[in-house]
Amino acid sequence: TATVLAIATQKGGVGKTTTSVNLASALARYHGKKVLLLDLDPQGHVARALQAQINPGKGGLSDVLLDESGEREVLDVVTRTEIPGLSVTPADPGLRVTEDLLTSRIGKEFLLRDALKVTRTWYDFILIDCPPNLGNLSINGLVAADQVLIPCDPSPLALSGVEGLVNTIEQVAGRLNPEIDVLGILLTRVDGRNSKLNAAVDQEIAGRWGDAVLPVRIGVNSSLAQAQQEGRDIYSFDPDSRGARQYRDLAEHLVQAVQGS
Amino acid sequence: TATVLAIATQKGGVGKTTTSVNLASALARYHGKKVLLLDLDPQGHVARALQAQINPGKGGLSDVLLDESGEREVLDVVTRTEIPGLSVTPADPGLRVTEDLLTSRIGKEFLLRDALKVTRTWYDFILIDCPPNLGNLSINGLVAADQVLIPCDPSPLALSGVEGLVNTIEQVAGRLNPEIDVLGILLTRVDGRNSKLNAAVDQEIAGRWGDAVLPVRIGVNSSLAQAQQEGRDIYSFDPDSRGARQYRDLAEHLVQAVQGS
Ligand SMILES: Nc1ncnc2c1ncn2[C@@H]1O[C@H](COP(=O)(O)OP(=O)(O)OP(=O)(O)O)[C@@H](O)[C@H]1O
Ligand SMILES: Nc1ncnc2c1ncn2[C@@H]1O[C@H](COP(=O)(O)OP(=O)(O)OP(=O)(O)O)[C@@H](O)[C@H]1O
Ligand SMILES: [Mg+2]
Ligand SMILES: [Mg+2]
Numbered sequence: 001t002a003t004v005l006a007i008a009t010q011k012g013g014v015g016k017t018t019t020s021v022n023l024a025s026a027l028a029r030y031h032g033k034k035v036l037l038l039d040l041d042p043q044g045h046v047a048r049a050l051q052a053q054i055n056p057g058k059g060g061l062s063d064v065l066l067d068e069s070g071e072r073e074v075l076d077v078v079t080r081t082e083i084p085g086l087s088v089t090p091a092d093p094g095l096r097v098t099e100d101l102l103t104s105r106i107g108k109e110f111l112l113r114d115a116l117k118v119t120r121t122w123y124d125f126i127l128i129d130c131p132p133n134l135g136n137l138s139i140n141g142l143v144a145a146d147q148v149l150i151p152c153d154p155s156p157l158a159l160s161g162v163e164g165l166v167n168t169i170e171q172v173a174g175r176l177n178p179e180i181d182v183l184g185i186l187l188t189r190v191d192g193r194n195s196k197l198n199a200a201v202d203q204e205i206a207g208r209w210g211d212a213v214l215p216v217r218i219g220v221n222s223s224l225a226q227a228q229q230e231g232r233d234i235y236s237f238d239p240d241s242r243g244a245r246q247y248r249d250l251a252e253h254l255v256q257a258v259q260g261s
Numbered sequence: 262t263a264t265v266l267a268i269a270t271q272k273g274g275v276g277k278t279t280t281s282v283n284l285a286s287a288l289a290r291y292h293g294k295k296v297l298l299l300d301l302d303p304q305g306h307v308a309r310a311l312q313a314q315i316n317p318g319k320g321g322l323s324d325v326l327l328d329e330s331g332e333r334e335v336l337d338v339v340t341r342t343e344i345p346g347l348s349v350t351p352a353d354p355g356l357r358v359t360e361d362l363l364t365s366r367i368g369k370e371f372l373l374r375d376a377l378k379v380t381r382t383w384y385d386f387i388l389i390d391c392p393p394n395l396g397n398l399s400i401n402g403l404v405a406a407d408q409v410l411i412p413c414d415p416s417p418l419a420l421s422g423v424e425g426l427v428n429t430i431e432q433v434a435g436r437l438n439p440e441i442d443v444l445g446i447l448l449t450r451v452d453g454r455n456s457k458l459n460a461a462v463d464q465e466i467a468g469r470w471g472d473a474v475l476p477v478r479i480g481v482n483s484s485l486a487q488a489q490q491e492g493r494d495i496y497s498f499d500p501d502s503r504g505a506r507q508y509r510d511l512a513e514h515l516v517q518a519v520q521g522s
Contacts, residue, residue, distance in 0.1 A: 010304060012393035013274010017418065043271060048421045103361050132273035132393040156490045157278065157306045194483045200490055222455045229417045229461055
């Protein structure tokens with residue numbers, strides 16, 4: 001059964017989608033894994049980032065989550081991409097309304113987990129791109145997940161949110177999902193020129209989260225944004241770029257971490 | 262009575278807070294305006310960005326919004342900063358729960374507007390830093406606003422959200438706030454080195470939003486992030502930086518636009 005990884009933080013613009021898309025692609029392309037990339041963000045940026053490689057979808061995740069019968073599976077709305085081994089859920093503007101509608105549902109936090117019961121048996125990895133908040137959709141992502149990856153750019157505003165997120169994960173672990181584990185904090189958009197700021201943030205992170213910081217970091221690399229402009233993953237746009245290499249390293253780290261546990 | 266400006270977009274990390282803080286400061290410092298900077302984001306990043314210059318607050322915005330009597334004013338929770346003419350609302354973790362609690366309130370979209378009735382008479386400008394979503398808090402911001410500033414970094418993902426946001430603003434204008442107007446799209450975090458991507462995004466923006474793009478752009482400038490690390494506005498950290506100059510130009514543009522209308 002699949003390892004489910006939520007890529008989550010309430011801080012906006014730190015590379016949740018960029019990480020979800022390129023990590024999922026690296027797992028499929030270089031480790032032969034069957035991967036499902038699930039977009040829980042109403043912005044639908046997974047579909048925009050892979051626009052040139054995605055097959056048209058049918059329905060949306062919100063249909064599955066809001067279905068009263070409880071019989072629906074995420075598998076019902078999954079669609080393939082040109083990337084061998086990678087499937088995704090299509091962009092779904094209905095997720096915006098779902099966030100509000102879930103508020104009054106009994107057992108609202110378990111809807112995604114339950115809709116993955118069968119789907120999990122079809123894949124090696126399920127990656128969940130979360131929206132920039134800790135609302136009902138993100139909580140569903142955390143309850144369904146085995147591991148959480150926390151992207152964080154080297155900035156005081158991104159760092160200030162990590163504590164709140166870790167507290168939320170602990171609450172989810174205590175009451176809703178005892179299996180959940182933090183895979184680690186992934187430093188993203190690291191700009192080598194900002195040495196002063198990087199050093200200050202590194203120090204603060206090491207002091208508070210030391211061993212949770214992943215050994216792989218993602219530097220600022222314009223190829224990653226250019227690939228998105230073309231609607232392609234980094235490996236079909238610029239496989240020799242720094243971003244491509246660093247996300248391959250991250251995939252390697254994840255596979256090792258999962259095999260080891 | 263004050264001009265109320267909402268700084269809003271559901272795209273994360275495009276500089277909503279950086280713009281709110283430094284624009285508010287430039288209006289107070291260089292145009293002698295009385296400015297209130299209101300933080301509608303549960304992340305509470307206005308307080309983090311001005312941490313070294315903010316006086317301790319009393320209570321939070323959520324107390325005002327959730328108050329049943331309807332008698333409370335935002336003024337009740339406002340606190341001063343060291344910046345002459347600039348007051349802010351303190352960070353308020355209670356806003357996270359407020360987002361959900363508002364869902365079932367009658368007239369939920371007008372709560373902030375109504376709590377600004379008297380507060381508006383005390384200031385020349387009220388700036389609202391919105392969270393990265395289009396939920397109840399952001400809608401409250403749009404309903405209370407006279408103008409909306411849409412920060413957008415030069416990226417396909419940020420650009421893909423502008424259409425949805427403009428549709429939402431039009432719906433707000435149609436049913437809830439006929440006065441609302443889009444001040445414009447502010448290009449932020451522009452990195453001169455990414456000429457290919459910048460040209461592609463410029464072309465797309467000009468084609469779709471042409472005259473809505475503001476004449477001022479904010480380039481990538483590490484002083485802006487470093488100022489936040491120190492908990493200070495850009496004018497007390499590095500007044501000669503590019504970021505400081507560009508936000509002054511933005512303040513100038515806003516003052517002209519308001520006086521002209
Ligand atoms: N390592 C990187 N180098 C250069 N650009 C990057 C990098 N990582 C992300 N970006 C760019 O930064 C912007 C933010 O990234 P992304 O949209 O993936 O973040 P996010 O956390 O998913 O945002 P949101 O909170 O809106 O969901 C995008 O325009 C993306 O192209
Ligand atoms: N012009 C700029 N140059 C360099 N860094 C910038 C610039 N504008 C913003 N930043 C940095 O980019 C990050 C994102 O900016 P900011 O937090 O203001 O965006 P936001 O839209 O408010 O994010 P959120 O969606 O989480 O509220 C911050 O770390 C900030 O310091
Ligand atoms: Mg995203
Ligand atoms: Mg912000």
